[in-house]
Amino acid sequence: MAEVRLQHVSKAFGNQAALHDVTMTIPDGSFVVLLGPTGAGKTTLLRMVSGLDKPDTGEVWIGGQSMRDLTPAQRNVAMVFQQYSLYPHLTVRENMEFPLKSPLLRTPKAEIARKVAEVAEILQISHKLDNKATALSGGEMQRVSIGRALVRNPAVYLMDEPLSSLDAKLRADLRVELKRIQANSGATLLYVTHDQVEAMTMATQVGVLSEGRLVQFGTPREIYEQPVSIDAASRLGQPRINIVPADLFGTAPIGAIQMGLRPEQIKQGEGQDSLVKRVEHLGDQTRLHLSFRSHDLITVTSAHTPLRAGDIVKIEPDRPFYFNAAGTRIT
Amino acid sequence: MAEIVIKNLRKEFGAFTAVQGSSFTIADGEFFMLLGPSGCGKTTTLRMIAGLELPTSGEIFINGEEVSQKPASQRDIAFVFQMFALYPHMNVRKNISYPLISQGMPKAQVKAKVQEVAAILGIEGLLDRPVGNLSGGDRQRVALGRAIVRNPACFLMDEPLGALDAEFREHMAEELRALHDRMHATTVYVTHDQLEAMQMGDKIVVMNHGVVEQFGKPQDIYDWPATTFVANFIGSPPMNFLRFDGMVGNGATSAELSGQPIEILRLINGASGALILGVRPENIRLDDAAGTKGRILATEYLGTTQIVTLDTAHGPVKARVDAKMNVRIGDTTGLRLDARSITIFNPEGRALLSVANQRVLSHG
Numbered sequence: 001m002a003e004v005r006l007q008h009v010s011k012a013f014g015n016q017a018a019l020h021d022v023t024m025t026i027p028d029g030s031f032v033v034l035l036g037p038t039g040a041g042k043t044t045l046l047r048m049v050s051g052l053d054k055p056d057t058g059e060v061w062i063g064g065q066s067m068r069d070l071t072p073a074q075r076n077v078a079m080v081f082q083q084y085s086l087y088p089h090l091t092v093r094e095n096m097e098f099p100l101k102s103p104l105l106r107t108p109k110a111e112i113a114r115k116v117a118e119v120a121e122i123l124q125i126s127h128k129l130d131n132k133a134t135a136l137s138g139g140e141m142q143r144v145s146i147g148r149a150l151v152r153n154p155a156v157y158l159m160d161e162p163l164s165s166l167d168a169k170l171r172a173d174l175r176v177e178l179k180r181i182q183a184n185s186g187a188t189l190l191y192v193t194h195d196q197v198e199a200m201t202m203a204t205q206v207g208v209l210s211e212g213r214l215v216q217f218g219t220p221r222e223i224y225e226q227p228v229s230i231d232a233a234s235r236l237g238q239p240r241i242n243i244v245p246a247d248l249f250g251t252a253p254i255g256a257i258q259m260g261l262r263p264e265q266i267k268q269g270e271g272q273d274s275l276v277k278r279v280e281h282l283g284d285q286t287r288l289h290l291s292f293r294s295h296d297l298i299t300v301t302s303a304h305t306p307l308r309a310g311d312i313v314k315i316e317p318d319r320p321f322y323f324n325a326a327g328t329r330i331t
Numbered sequence: 332m333a334e335i336v337i338k339n340l341r342k343e344f345g346a347f348t349a350v351q352g353s354s355f356t357i358a359d360g361e362f363f364m365l366l367g368p369s370g371c372g373k374t375t376t377l378r379m380i381a382g383l384e385l386p387t388s389g390e391i392f393i394n395g396e397e398v399s400q401k402p403a404s405q406r407d408i409a410f411v412f413q414m415f416a417l418y419p420h421m422n423v424r425k426n427i428s429y430p431l432i433s434q435g436m437p438k439a440q441v442k443a444k445v446q447e448v449a450a451i452l453g454i455e456g457l458l459d460r461p462v463g464n465l466s467g468g469d470r471q472r473v474a475l476g477r478a479i480v481r482n483p484a485c486f487l488m489d490e491p492l493g494a495l496d497a498e499f500r501e502h503m504a505e506e507l508r509a510l511h512d513r514m515h516a517t518t519v520y521v522t523h524d525q526l527e528a529m530q531m532g533d534k535i536v537v538m539n540h541g542v543v544e545q546f547g548k549p550q551d552i553y554d555w556p557a558t559t560f561v562a563n564f565i566g567s568p569p570m571n572f573l574r575f576d577g578m579v580g581n582g583a584t585s586a587e588l589s590g591q592p593i594e595i596l597r598l599i600n601g602a603s604g605a606l607i608l609g610v611r612p613e614n615i616r617l618d619d620a621a622g623t624k625g626r627i628l629a630t631e632y633l634g635t636t637q638i639v640t641l642d643t644a645h646g647p648v649k650a651r652v653d654a655k656m657n658v659r660i661g662d663t664t665g666l667r668l669d670a671r672s673i674t675i676f677n678p679e680g681r682a683l684l685s686v687a688n689q690r691v692l693s694h695g
Contacts, residue, residue: 037498167368168524172568176629176640194498201631201638221654224634237634240501264635278512282529283553283566284613284651300635303550303613 001188002063002155003028004049009058011044018044020212021058026156026205029186031179033199035235036209042192043160045209049190050158051075062155078149082161084141086133086148093129096120096147112151119147122177124170139166146174150181156188163198175201196236200224208232224262230327233260239287239298241321242266248295249317255330260321263300271316276307290315333394333407333484333517334359335380340389340399342375349375351541352389357534360515362508364532366522368564372541373521374489380519381487382406393484409483411491417462417474423449424458427476434481448480451513471503475510485517492527504531525565529553537561547691553611554672555688559680562609568638570609570674573645578603579675579683586675589644591622594670596687602677608645609682612638614672615650617658621665630658641666 004026011019019041026032034042047053048060051072060067067075078099086095096116100107107115120126123143128136133144142165149157163171179202182189193199199206200220208216208223208231216223216232227233233241242261246252249272252259274292286305290297292315299315307313322331335357342350350372357363365373378384380391382403391399398406417426424445431441449455452472457465462473471491478486491507492500508531511518522528528535529549537544537552537560545557556562562570575588580601585592586608593608617639625641625648632654639650639658648666652658675683684692 168567169569176631180629197633200633220632220634224632262634278508280530281548281550281553282526283550284611286550287530303554 001028001186003061004156004188004190005061006045006048007059007061009045009048009055009060011041011048011053011056017212019048019055022212022214023058024207024214024217026188026190028188030204031182031189031191031202032205032207033191033193033203034207034209035193035196035199038194039211040209041212042209044212046158046160046190046192049156050077050079076155078152078154078157080146080149080157080159080162082164084138084145084165086141086144088132088134090133091129092120092125092131092133092136092144095133095144096129096151099148099152115151116147119150122150122181123147123174139170142166143174146178154187156190157182159189159191161193161195162191164193164195178202196238200236206236208235227260227321228329230258230260230323233321233329237262239263239300242297242299243323244295244297246322248293253322253331255324256322257325258323258327259317260323261297261299261317263298265318265320266297266299267316267318268299268301269314271314273312274315276309276311276313278309279305279307288313332359332515334392335485335517335519336390336392337376337380338390338392340376340379340391341387342372342379342384343387349541350379350386353536353538353543355536355543355546357517357519360517361533362511362518362520362531364520364522364528364535365538366525366528366532366535366564367538367544368523370540371538373523373536373538376538377487377489377519377521381408381410383410407484409478409481409486411475411478411486411488417470417477419463422459422461423454423465423473423476426462426473427458427480430477430481444480445476448476451479451510452476467499468503475507479510479514483516485519488518488520490521490523493522500527507531526567529565537564539564551691555682555691556609556674557682557692559607559609559676562674562676566611568612568649568651570611571615571648572676573608573610573643573648575606575608575645576604577606579606586673588623593623593668593673595673595675596670596685598675599684599686599689602675602683604678606678607676607680608668609674609676610668611672612649612651614669615648616667616669617650617652617656617664618667619665621667623666623668624663625666626663627658627660629660 006022006024009019009022036042048055093116097112100112120129125143146162163174175198203220206220206223207214210231216228223232224236230243243258246256246259274290276288277291278289280287284303285300286303288299288301321329324330337353337355340350340353365376367373379386386399390397428441428445449458454472492503504527532549535549535552536546539560545552545561553565577587579586579598583598585594625643627639628642629640631638635654636651637654639652641648677683
């Protein structure tokens, strides 16, 4: 296991900048999730670490060693992509054994069998081990390709949206399992996703990327409770944070242009009148779509609220975030 | 506008029965969700309503008229597939007006109608643009426009947001629902995503293996599932199942799990054998004084709340508690279950009728 460091890494494709001067340290044994919209540079960053792409400037270090001239194979990283790629002529077992059978590793047969059985169990594919890889559903194939990475013991695991093709139930199970495997093995894991629930629940740290820049790096709780910018604040939280003019409810601090309100930052029952436009019962909670001075706000209330569309509810900001004209947090 | 009544609808493909005797009613103006895992028969049901499949038996009434054997073209419905199906060589205006022109509507009327639909969707500025270089969202609005412009009695939508990434899907779901709130056209919508169904639907039918498991309002189905399938399919994380061998009598007000009595609302029907006590994660409080004990295995931070996984004598249990609560992995604590929210399931996985769920479950 190893620490991964990026120092001033930049990368452009043609005249399109994909990464801009990214410096970050992925501590040994951490589970770092890169979060950001499409095109933010998440996958490019992962490819820099894997060696599939090279930085234009800057440098990547794994375990204190510069990766400058090393090929992907020389870097001792295990990758899982969004699109599974299996050997179609091999069985599930043979696919999973493959990385361990490398002549460099000389893994004893019994050890290979034990490792494959253990990983197959975790991924709920034990009963499919002797099937041909092509005789599997998409979700099963993806689990095999995750399995092929997990049987190894690399310096770092790199995963690019590995769960996105799976159904919701399996995704929830594997979230917990991946987190457990990582915590127990002490592996370093760098993980790219769109899915904020994955980021919140699995990450020891989240790196928020926006337009090729690393805008914040911290625990999920830090990023949720102390976002540095509108960009960072918008990445976590369901429903999404409300961004409204800073003086919508009255006076604003000097320099504040916009205000950010998460659902728990909107106090209900006090303050000024807002109109309930729609009430969405999600089961464990109910979302209120409100209209306040012709701005839309979404907040959350108890599951069995008596409120209905057309009702008036008083609201008041409770310790909101304020942002300046550039979208940077000021208080 | 349309009311749709489905009676004993059945569809067989050779030896395989895709839909086995479904019955439910879609009220005029409702946003109605057909929800279930893949292969449950929801799309087959939708295609029978559309007239794209003919039922093996059963009836479909649209506004009182039995249409089950009529072709799609005679049903006054609009079908919206995955939304990107546009004519690439036509501009936005031509794409939207196409259904009207092929009906032979006079030009001036078509023009007015297209203008009106474009205003509803907020795409007036795009009418003369080619569809090729529109953003994903605008392409979907155009595809919707083409469905709306015909002014059909009813919209049928088959996973229209399925191909979109999570963030954009949420946005389009809101937009679709807002559009429905302005137009009030009856909409039947197929999805496998329980959150989408809860969020958008006025009513939900939950299907599994071709059978209607439950039918009702989202919150009612969530609170009072008729079967363990529904309890497990709806909610994230799903309802906890505490399994126990024992019995609960008619009129029981508690259930005994490993000698520990748990208070419940009065049961109307009892049962015995391998029973399940079902409780949603947010209806469990962590309280050291509670009799049912669990060891904390993991916690998942979600911003406002956190999900705590505990190991109990009845298997793993997840509780949803405030994110601010200090939870230490490895600690043993008590679990206090809210009596007003508990469902007991019989060995066949059906909910036992109680004073709590009878309002929801006895209407059928």
